[in-house]
Amino acid sequence: MKKAIVLFKEGFEEVEALTVVDVFRRANMPCLMIGMDSNEVTSSHQITVKMDAQFSEDCYEADLVVLPGGLPGATNLREDQRVIDILKKFNDEGKWIGAICAGPISLQKAGIIQDKKFTCAPGFEDQLPDGCHQDTLVEIDGQIVTGRGPAASLEFAYTLLEKLGGDSMPLREGMQYNFLTKQK
Template identity: 25%
Template sequence: MTAISNAKILIIATHGFEQSELEFPRDQLRVKGADVHVATLDGKPIKGWEGSDWGREAEAKIADVNSHDYDALVIPGGQINPDLLRAEPAVVNLVKDFHNEGKVIAAVCHAPWVLVEAGIVKGREVTSYLSIKTDVVNAGGNWVDEAVACDKGIITSRKPDDLKAFVSKIVEEIEEGQHDRKAA
């Protein structure tokens, strides 16, 4: 068990992330006392999508982070961000590492695409943005239309309107501790 005030959380993203889906969890988890880091593909600032314009973010390089150093992984959505992330072997391997260590993994909107690529949705209850429902189902996930779905510490949500429930579930699952899962 880890108190949220002692938790270390990694958010991974690249260009085209949904600004609210990165900032809201980051800020709310920090308010609750968690140490939250944002890593990008090259460690340089990235641009997120906010309404109808571009935003910003960055702190570390994804290839330089290690799952052993964190209690949870959060992946924001947006259409572009997860599509680019899922094509990067370092990202897919990092997601598999978090999974295999039984750590919390949280993905919102289109970010379950990254979980699909890592091969960790099969047989799990998962939600996502409606447009990728077929991808989740084709990967063996049990897709549900709910604000938040959680299956053994793998948390998914549909859209920015679900972010309060998403963050609450992240806190709950971190405080519950590691989850027993089969290796991806």
């Protein structure tokens, strides 16, 4: 079975990080919350979350790595060499990479966004000059999936689940997401 990991540093955005974990777990697909520095990590809104594990070499065995946004969480992730290293390795191996809101700034530092389409929170596109910014909710280019921000969290999580072979349709229905998209 495929496995996802979500990387956490101090100052992460709760909705973006925990929605991915929630959706994957509802779909019975393994998704671990990985603390980069601690077993408990505090969000940008002062909510402390207990991690499943701390970062280790085992993280490289996952099929998907996810970077939430939030400030200073996204910049904290970008400044951690272990994050850059895992992004490069996953990219080289054709594994899935997800980044949402300000999270994609790590993709630039890792050198893996060159000529790829991406989306991010408004204003952060200037920090990704090598990529091709798109004004979309969720963007997929190759094995990289990016999301715009907190409001994109469910669609981002469903998309990542599908990319790992999961079925998001029962969740979209059960979580009332389909109702939301009918209201447009």
